[in-house]
Amino acid sequence: xxxxxxxxxxxxxxxxxxxxxxxxxxxxxxxxxxxxxxxxxxxxxxxxxxxxxxxxxxxxxxxxxxxxxxxxxxxxxxxxxxxxxxxxxxxxxxxxxxxxxxxxxxxxxxxxxxxxxxxxxxxxxxx
Amino acid sequence: xxxxxxxxxxxxxxxxxxxxxxxxxxxxxxxxxxxxxxxxxxxxxxxxxxxxxxxxxxxxxxxxxxxxxxxxxxxxxxxxxxxxxxxxxxxxxxxxxxxxxxxxxxxxxxxxxxxxxxxxxxxxxxx
Amino acid sequence: xxxxxxxxxxxxxxxxxxxxxxxxxxxxxxxxxxxxxxxxxxxxxxxxxxxxxxxxxxxxxxxxxxxxxxxxxxxxxxxxxxxxxxxxxxxxxxxxxxxxxxxxxxxxxxxxxxxxxxxxxxxxxxx
Amino acid sequence: xxxxxxxxxxxxxxxxxxxxxxxxxxxxxxxxxxxxxxxxxxxxxxxxxxxxxxxxxxxxxxxxxxxxxxxxxxxxxxxxxxxxxxxxxxxxxxxxxxxxxxxxxxxxxxxxxxxxxxxxxxxxxxx
Numbered sequence: 001x002x003x004x005x006x007x008x009x010x011x012x013x014x015x016x017x018x019x020x021x022x023x024x025x026x027x028x029x030x031x032x033x034x035x036x037x038x039x040x041x042x043x044x045x046x047x048x049x050x051x052x053x054x055x056x057x058x059x060x061x062x063x064x065x066x067x068x069x070x071x072x073x074x075x076x077x078x079x080x081x082x083x084x085x086x087x088x089x090x091x092x093x094x095x096x097x098x099x100x101x102x103x104x105x106x107x108x109x110x111x112x113x114x115x116x117x118x119x120x121x122x123x124x125x126x127x
Numbered sequence: 128x129x130x131x132x133x134x135x136x137x138x139x140x141x142x143x144x145x146x147x148x149x150x151x152x153x154x155x156x157x158x159x160x161x162x163x164x165x166x167x168x169x170x171x172x173x174x175x176x177x178x179x180x181x182x183x184x185x186x187x188x189x190x191x192x193x194x195x196x197x198x199x200x201x202x203x204x205x206x207x208x209x210x211x212x213x214x215x216x217x218x219x220x221x222x223x224x225x226x227x228x229x230x231x232x233x234x235x236x237x238x239x240x241x242x243x244x245x246x247x248x249x250x251x252x253x254x
Numbered sequence: 255x256x257x258x259x260x261x262x263x264x265x266x267x268x269x270x271x272x273x274x275x276x277x278x279x280x281x282x283x284x285x286x287x288x289x290x291x292x293x294x295x296x297x298x299x300x301x302x303x304x305x306x307x308x309x310x311x312x313x314x315x316x317x318x319x320x321x322x323x324x325x326x327x328x329x330x331x332x333x334x335x336x337x338x339x340x341x342x343x344x345x346x347x348x349x350x351x352x353x354x355x356x357x358x359x360x361x362x363x364x365x366x367x368x369x370x371x372x373x374x375x376x377x378x379x380x381x
Numbered sequence: 382x383x384x385x386x387x388x389x390x391x392x393x394x395x396x397x398x399x400x401x402x403x404x405x406x407x408x409x410x411x412x413x414x415x416x417x418x419x420x421x422x423x424x425x426x427x428x429x430x431x432x433x434x435x436x437x438x439x440x441x442x443x444x445x446x447x448x449x450x451x452x453x454x455x456x457x458x459x460x461x462x463x464x465x466x467x468x469x470x471x472x473x474x475x476x477x478x479x480x481x482x483x484x485x486x487x488x489x490x491x492x493x494x495x496x497x498x499x500x501x502x503x504x505x506x507x508x
Contacts, residue, residue, distance in 0.1 A: 005163040043174030070197035290386040297428030324451035
């Protein structure tokens with residue numbers, strides 16, 4: 001899945017560690033990711049969190065799709081900063097999963113807080 | 128603001144129309160925006176909506192920053208599809224603004240639904 | 255369902271009109287619903303919206319359960335005010351439904367904006 | 382504030398512990414709080430969480446108002462169950478505060494997950 005992911009390649013996402021309900025991703029903020037204020041566009045942070053949501057929820061072996069996601073941007077990110085994910089699986093039942101994802105910078109400061117809800121399809125797959 | 132926005136330039140965002148509480152943006156889905164399933168990464172749709180939120184809320188002449196955003200992805204987008212924004216300013220008071228943004232494809236079908244809350248700072252600025 | 259609903263009875267919810275994807279409910283703000291500031295507790299407004307979500311989504315004949323709800327409180331409600339719901343079914347597929355619900359006061363002013371996502375179970379039922 | 386709060390009195394909310402950014406509340410589920418399925422109405426859980434949000438954010442001495450709240454209902458509550466709050470202050474700056482609130486039953490199981498964003502007014506007050 002990841003190898004064929006063109007946008008994740010552009011972002012330069014690095015997978016540190018994976019597992020069911022977990023996904024530790026890391027990324028460097030580059031000049032091309034900045035908005036008009038010279039800080040990372042909100043979609044850059046969202047991209048890393050949304051990717052972690054997909055990895056963490058699909059790693060249980062059932063196809064999972066996001067049904068609702070929200071993000072609060074707390075601190076700005078500049079060129080050269082790095083950002084990583086810390087996933088908490090809040091709840092998982094037969095059909096629905098709920099995840100909180102912390103986005104941390106290189107000083108382990110919380111730069112954004114993400115929440116994602118997924119729907120788990122019946123079909124299993126090779127992860 | 129927009130001219131210096133490197134990420135919006137990469138996205139290829141086109142500004143159709145602007146105004147206080149409004150922002151009609153348009154974008155073409157390119158190969159570099161796809162995820163491992165061959166559909167646009169959720170962050171691409173989020174990026175367009177979040178940009179529209181910034182344009183619409185800041186066009187009132189007061190510096191506005193996003194405090195909470197959420198998005199529901201409803202239909203997949205493929206390479207060659209286009210996507211545009213339709214902004215509704217739900218509420219605006221002295222300090223807080225609430226916006227709903229529809230994301231529509233080239234057939235005017237709703238592909239995602241976005242909600243954004245902004246905090247309006249005291250300082251005015253040149254828009 | 256509604257006749258046996260003790261909390262809705264306490265709230266005094268009146269069902270104006272129903273139908274698949276629709277639920278027009280109305281309620282009067284009473285003294286027992288106020289918080290320490292003399293205005294309706296946020297949960298009162300949430301209660302009416304959440305009830306409308308259940309009625310509107312279950313009226314399609316499939317058991318639907320809420321998976322995520324959010325509400326923005328925009329204007330205060332006082333004793334003697336009335337409040338009603340206006341439901342918009344944003345999206346409905348085999349498994350997931352998305353709804354926006356406006357909460358309006360007696361002057362048709364928007365007092366709160368509610369968003370709800372439901373998961374639709376397989377079983378049908380008598381509505 | 383709390384002593385004059387009619388709805389909290391009706392709910393029977395008990396304040397276990399308070400403090401800046403904290404609010405440990407507890408409540409018993411009574412028959413009058415049930416919906417047509419014999420389980421607590423979603424607004425009952427929301428009510429406790431929203432009250433905890435108000436207590437926790439206002440205890441810093443600045444008037445705080447909720448601007449966005451969301452809740453995911455994870456497990457049903459029956460008559461005789463109890464429910465309590467565990468507040469985490471995720472972020473607090475000059476104007477905006479972000480809170481996650483866990484709702485736990487008598488077995489310390491997570492029955493709902495709540496997120497609240499507040500706007501902090503300039504005025505201080507006696508808490």
